Amino acid sequence: MAQIAPSRRVRRTPFSDGVEAAGVKGYTVYNRMLLPTVFRSVTEDYHHLKSAVQVWDVACERQVEVRGPDASRLMQMLTPRDLRGMLPGQCYYVPMVDETGGMLNDPVAVKLAEDRFWISIADSDLLLWVKGIAYGYRLDVLVDEPDVSPLAIQGPKSDELMARVFGDAIKNVRFFRFGWFEFQGRQLAIARSGYSKQGGYEIYVEGGDIGMPLWNALMEAGADLDVHAGCPNLIERIEGGLLSYGNDMNRDNTPHEAGLGKFCSTQTAIGCIGRDALLRVAKDGPNKQIRAIAIDGDIPACDRAWPLLASGKVVGHVTSAAKSPDYNTNVAIGMVRMTHWDAGTELNVRTPAGERRAVVQDNFWI
Amino acid sequence: MAQIAPSRRVRRTPFSDGVEAAGVKGYTVYNRMLLPTVFRSVTEDYHHLKSAVQVWDVACERQVEVRGPDASRLMQMLTPRDLRGMLPGQCYYVPMVDETGGMLNDPVAVKLAEDRFWISIADSDLLLWVKGIAYGYRLDVLVDEPDVSPLAIQGPKSDELMARVFGDAIKNVRFFRFGWFEFQGRQLAIARSGYSKQGGYEIYVEGGDIGMPLWNALMEAGADLDVHAGCPNLIERIEGGLLSYGNDMNRDNTPHEAGLGKFCSTQTAIGCIGRDALLRVAKDGPNKQIRAIAIDGDIPACDRAWPLLASGKVVGHVTSAAKSPDYNTNVAIGMVRMTHWDAGTELNVRTPAGERRAVVQDNFWI
Numbered sequence: 031m032a033q034i035a036p037s038r039r040v041r042r043t044p045f046s047d048g049v050e051a052a053g054v055k056g057y058t059v060y061n062r063m064l065l066p067t068v069f070r071s072v073t074e075d076y077h078h079l080k081s082a083v084q085v086w087d088v089a090c091e092r093q094v095e096v097r098g099p100d101a102s103r104l105m106q107m108l109t110p111r112d113l114r115g116m117l118p119g120q121c122y123y124v125p126m127v128d129e130t131g132g133m134l135n136d137p138v139a140v141k142l143a144e145d146r147f148w149i150s151i152a153d154s155d156l157l158l159w160v161k162g163i164a165y166g167y168r169l170d171v172l173v174d175e176p177d178v179s180p181l182a183i184q185g186p187k188s189d190e191l192m193a194r195v196f197g198d199a200i201k202n203v204r205f206f207r208f209g210w211f212e213f214q215g216r217q218l219a220i221a222r223s224g225y226s227k228q229g230g231y232e233i234y235v236e237g238g239d240i241g242m243p244l245w246n247a248l249m250e251a252g253a254d255l256d257v258h259a260g261c262p263n264l265i266e267r268i269e270g271g272l273l274s275y276g277n278d279m280n281r282d283n284t285p286h287e288a289g290l291g292k293f294c295s296t297q298t299a300i301g302c303i304g305r306d307a308l309l310r311v312a313k314d315g316p317n318k319q320i321r322a323i324a325i326d327g328d329i330p331a332c333d334r335a336w337p338l339l340a341s342g343k344v345v346g347h348v349t350s351a352a353k354s355p356d357y358n359t360n361v362a363i364g365m366v367r368m369t370h371w372d373a374g375t376e377l378n379v380r381t382p383a384g385e386r387r388a389v390v391q392d393n394f395w396i
Numbered sequence: 397m398a399q400i401a402p403s404r405r406v407r408r409t410p411f412s413d414g415v416e417a418a419g420v421k422g423y424t425v426y427n428r429m430l431l432p433t434v435f436r437s438v439t440e441d442y443h444h445l446k447s448a449v450q451v452w453d454v455a456c457e458r459q460v461e462v463r464g465p466d467a468s469r470l471m472q473m474l475t476p477r478d479l480r481g482m483l484p485g486q487c488y489y490v491p492m493v494d495e496t497g498g499m500l501n502d503p504v505a506v507k508l509a510e511d512r513f514w515i516s517i518a519d520s521d522l523l524l525w526v527k528g529i530a531y532g533y534r535l536d537v538l539v540d541e542p543d544v545s546p547l548a549i550q551g552p553k554s555d556e557l558m559a560r561v562f563g564d565a566i567k568n569v570r571f572f573r574f575g576w577f578e579f580q581g582r583q584l585a586i587a588r589s590g591y592s593k594q595g596g597y598e599i600y601v602e603g604g605d606i607g608m609p610l611w612n613a614l615m616e617a618g619a620d621l622d623v624h625a626g627c628p629n630l631i632e633r634i635e636g637g638l639l640s641y642g643n644d645m646n647r648d649n650t651p652h653e654a655g656l657g658k659f660c661s662t663q664t665a666i667g668c669i670g671r672d673a674l675l676r677v678a679k680d681g682p683n684k685q686i687r688a689i690a691i692d693g694d695i696p697a698c699d700r701a702w703p704l705l706a707s708g709k710v711v712g713h714v715t716s717a718a719k720s721p722d723y724n725t726n727v728a729i730g731m732v733r734m735t736h737w738d739a740g741t742e743l744n745v746r747t748p749a750g751e752r753r754a755v756v757q758d759n760f761w762i
Contacts, residue, residue: 032399032400032420032421032422032423032432033398033399033400033421033422033423034398034399034400034422034423034424034425035422035423035424035433035434036697036698036699037424037640037643037697037698037699037716038642038643038698038699038700038701038715038716039424039426039519039640039641039642039643040424040425040699042699042700054398055398055399056398056399056400056401057398057399057400057401058400058401058403058405058406058425059400059406059424059425059428062425062519062520062642066398067401068401128527128531129531134524153405153428154428154521154524155520155521155524156524158500158520158521158522158524158525158528159524159525159527159528160528161494161525161528162524162525162526162527162528162529162531162532163528163531163532165494165495165528165529165532165669166528166529166531166532166533167532274403274405275405276404276405276428277403277404277405303531331402331403332402332403332404333402333403333404333406333408334404334408335404349404350403350404
């Protein structure tokens with residue numbers, strides 16, 4: 031693969047200096063910002079993530095701030111998940127959809143106050159949609175991208191590392207809740223969340239100036255815990271069934287196709303823009319859906335959708351795949367038609383390196 | 397710099413096979429799609445672009461199609477440029493702004509018919525803004541991303557190459573006009589336009605399946621013209637003052653700051669969402685503006701904004717820069733405060749490699 035070209039348009043983050051010093055070997059671009067993809071090797075990073083603790087520059091999870099008297103109304107317009115019970119201090123995973131029920135993003139919403147939210151976005155300029163809706167409806171709300179850059183601490187030793195920097199109270203933060211903790215005189219929202227199944231936290235670093243001081247403090251405090259710079263790990267996130275917007279689903283897909291029907295309270299999510307379309311989907315059910323898929327043999331990097339074949343007919347596509355050391359197979363995520371989505375169904379997958387045997391799984395691996 | 401990681405999310409294009417076969421050495425990501433940045437070397441590509449002809453994979457200039465009875469109304473809502481005189485067959489460079497006059501994109505609009513446009517976008521998900529506005533205003537219009545991938549033919553020998561593939565009539569297409577030409581039984585819109593100052597065309601390739609056949613036909617027809625795979629060239633585009641959205645201006649800037657005031661007909665562009673804000677700007681004038689800037693000495697790649705200093709005080713930022721072989725200086729684009737934007741003003745620029753002398757120019761180089 032080729033090198034990534036430097037330009038201001040592909041934004042650096044408050045942690046880029048630390049990432050470079052740690053010897054980053056690969057990048058992707060996510061929300062027009064650099065996102066590391068590998069430090070030592072994807073496999074070495076994978077084993078380390080499962081056994082120690084890593085600090086991840088996920089500043090590319092940009093925030094869309096929604097603030098003002100109409101903030102709650104606007105938030106409910108964006109998602110089919112019922113937000114009426116959401117309290118300040120909670121994080122909700124919220125599929126966001128357009129008027130046809132097509133997914134525009136699958137962010138985490140962070141409720142800072144009754145009239146103030148951050149939407150921690152996956153890879154699409156959701157800001158433009160939120161601004162367009164707010165303007166079109168003349169809502170009394172401010173929509174902007176604040177100077178907030180998430181830093182994730184992931185891995186089994188996360189609790190220990192975080193306690194050393196923020197105090198033992200951090201351990202009381204429950205899953206998908208956040209609390210306010212001090213670093214160098216600044217209050218930071220810290221949630222128990224993150225894009226791995228190994229446990230950990232996401233620090234919403236407000237103000238780029240404290241990015242490197244915080245990065246360095248974590249590295250120093252965790253030296254004897256074998257802390258290392260890391261990043262979302264392709265293998266581990268597929269094993270855990272963590273979807274990637276743009277890879278595994280996009281605007282063509284409904285949340286139900288993405289297996290996110292449980293986050294769609296279409297009966298009660300009054301005001302959601304995509305509600306009419308999703309009421310229909312909820313009634314009929316999707317005719318294709320995300321599945322865990324095991325693939326035999328050697329496979330190349332999955333840089334395009336691979337057709338899934340049954341008797342030579344396309345019945346779906348694999349959209350993410352990687353060789354798993356722990357499960358001794360290639361783990362994959364794909365969208366499969368209902369005729370062939372039952373666990374145990376044997377298919378062929380057409381990769382650029384040739385056809386391989388693929389088996390639909392009943393569950394993801396972790 | 398690190399390698400770019402493969403993933404479906406960073407989309408390949410209909411021309412990626414040709415780009416890889418031609419030995420692409422660097423990529424960037426633009427609209428979540430691969431955009432080549434260098435083939436032989438940026439300098440070698442530059443000399444070749446100015447003397448021969450290149451075929452560019454600019455599929456990342458995604459199209460936003462706007463179609464229906466309210467298409468013209470919606471288009472005028474998006475831009476301060478007066479579109480009343482725009483005829484089918486014309487292309488207009490149209491800064492697009494939000495309600496505060498902040499630039500959301502600087503695309504080329506292609507008028508296919510009275511009720512049908514393509515917006516050929518720079519690097520932001522403008523689709524989401526256009527959809528949001530259309531939905532918020534309940535406009536009778538369809539907004540979508542069609543399967544259209546631009547392929548640019550640039551360089552002094554473009555006319556000759558294009559005539560060989562599409563016939564001599566192609567030479568009659570005027571600047572920023574387009575005509576319909578046949579390739580393998582399909583009608584393609586071809587405009588005289590492109591992101592260089594060397595002349596050429598942009599082919600709006602409708603249907604990814606004919607991408608590689610067209611690529612190969614151009615390569616074969618131009619063998620004796622020294623045709624080569626190319627890409628927007630950093631040096632040449634700075635010499636020519638071709639702005640890059642995300643590098644040289646973004647949502648923080650008005651079109652006037654970007655030097656695009658001549659495209660703002662704020663008096664007559666009735667319906668433009670940002671009109672109120674831009675009437676104020678047009679009256680007062682901007683207090684900072686894009687300038688051509690020459691920089692002395694050796695400079696690194698410009699991957700972040702470099703502060704421009706006068707007596708130690710920041711008076712602007714350089715946002716794009718490259719060493720120019722033809723002009724024997726570093727050519728650069730920057731935003732400079734009005735107190736220091738006069739041609740000939742000497743400043744210092746703080747690069748990561750140290751301070752350099754910078755001089756504001758009266759014009760760009762080409």
